[in-house]
Amino acid sequence: MISDPLVLSIVLIFIMFVFLLSSIWIGVSLILTGIVGMLIFENNLPPVISIFDKIGDLLASSMYDSLNSWSLAALPIFILMGEILYKSSISTRLLNGLTPWLNFVPGKLLHVNVAACSLFAAISGSSSATTATVGKITLDELKKRGYSKSLALGSLAGSGTLGFLIPPSLIMIIYGVLSNVSIGKLFMAGILPGLLLATLYSVYIMIVSRIDKSVVPEENVKYTMNDYIHSLKDLFPVFSLILVVLGSIYGGLATPTEAASLGVLGAVVLAVYFKSFTFDVMKNALLNTIKTSIMISFIIVGAGFLSQVVGFLGIARAISEFIGTLGLSPLMLILIIGVMYIILGMILDGISIVVMTLPIVLPIIVMAGFDPLWFGIFLVFMVELSQITPPVGFSLFVIQSISGEKIEYILKATLPFFLLMIVAVVLITFFPEIVQFLPKYMTAK
Structure with a gap:
């Protein structure tokens, strides 16, 4: 029986890679790694734990502890906000509005991920929520416009x-x-x-776009002052939404979860204002929010269970x-x-x-x-x-x-x-x- 914790960590990482490379769901892989770790290293666990009697109890308690957090309540709400912005025409309007202003910057709209993540980071405080929300808005639009898929994914x-x-x-x-x-x-x-x-x-995006011209679509478009002024019509409503969410947090008027709810309400209002809000848009936004939230929650549960096992070892x-x-x-x-x-x-x-x-x-x-x-x-x-x-x-x-x-x-x-x-x-x-x-x-x- 292996007793050196340093060796245990190497063995546990190897077991995890085996499960992950077998194309098993991430959450399941993490849970199975924890179970196998408990079975293999039974002698390293405290005497209070009886392996076959306690695995189920430990898994249940870790599931509850991992997800029993009010801060996590903001995650699906922010995802829903991003889904509404994505499913309606708002995301397209946002990128259309930013295009004239970023046209002179090497990399152009590839900078949207950086700017948007910086703004949403100040709203949510969660990397998962930031990545999911911004990704829903930007990835497809950047792909449609011919930008480098690799650089878009990496920057996100x-x-x-x-x-x-x-x-x-x-x-x-x-x-x-x-x-x-x-x-x-x-x-x-x-x-x-x-x-x-x-x-x-x-x-980095500027340097890559200068070296490799293929990462940015060729556009020989010159924008007039009227174009810049007109773009503000697309940008102002979206930035107003961000300011409302940010202002409610930093003004002490709302918690991040409450601010996320304001964001959803604001996204709905903007979708109605731009005449892109329909029953199908809301239905698909809710369904995708459920799918994404469950996926993230399952990974959190698996990581929580594995963390407890690692702690016991x-x-x-x-x-x-x-x-x-x-x-x-x-x-x-x-x-x-x-x-x-x-x-x-x-x-x-x-x-x-x-x-x-x-x-x-x-x-x-x-x-x-x-x-x-x-x-x-x-x-x-x-x-x-x-x-x-x-x-x-x-x-x-x-x-x-x-x-x-x-x-x-x-x-x-x-x-x-x-x-x-x-x-x-x-x-x-x-x-x-x-x-x-x-x-x-x-x-x-």
Whole structure:
């Protein structure tokens, strides 16, 4: 019987890849991995757990714990908002309105994913909701207009992770509670890194579009001042909707879930205003919302069950304690911890990563001289990376559900944006002022 938790983690990852490569549903693969892990490593579990008697109880409790969160209520509502915007003509109008303004920027409408995800991230605080909502609006339109499918998918996967970095953020709240760091300061600290990451994505899109002309359709269109003014008629209603949702949150008038409901109401009003709202539009929007929400919830349930199994096996704690015994330099320590989190992101959801490892990792980080506020943003980046890291990358499977593309194709398209996120992590590591500037400035005022 294997007893080394480090070896257990490798074996468990191998088992998971076997299930995933067998084309079994993602949620089922995660649950089966957890069950097989419990059966194989029975001797590593606490005595209170009797394998054959307790697997069902553990699965049931983990399903309830994973989905019993009020913050998750915003997810299907935001998805419904995106579906209504997508099924009606509003999404087409949005892209038509943006076209003149982005025409002079290399990459043109490929920047829509970055801009839209940055805006929706400030609404939902959830990477899954951001990816699903924006993806429903933009992917088909970009494909119809002849833009690169690979770059559209990759930019959506990368930009969708901004839901955790641009406040409000569920991960920041959890970290603040566990580390006694001000949640308000964490929110402020995430703004500049979020803008930095969005800028890196846009710069990459510009460079690629300059090198490879095929990623953007050839359009020799010159726009007049009247075209710009006319485009505002398409843009103003949509931006008004975003401002209402954002304003209700930051004005303290509504929670994200309540703001999502306002967003759905506003989307319906806009669809009626543009004369594109029908019974079929609403029916299809509701059906697709149910399908997408169930798919995401099933993955969350599977990840929650696997996380509990990993916790019982002691894998996360063992890896953290092992790193603490190495006596590394501060930069080497943060490098090893970053690699550890990327590996954990392959088998755990973001919240589980934070909750399981923080009690061990944070004291090590503080002793090494790192600012807990800075480490909170670093940890958010690590959680973002887990969103686009196979095999348990939620954003990847959300995009797969929306686009119907093979996961291998999505992974290839996402790789450049994964690397850009690592570049952003390196920048905030060598220039921590990027994280610390706004909290210090606002506190000084």
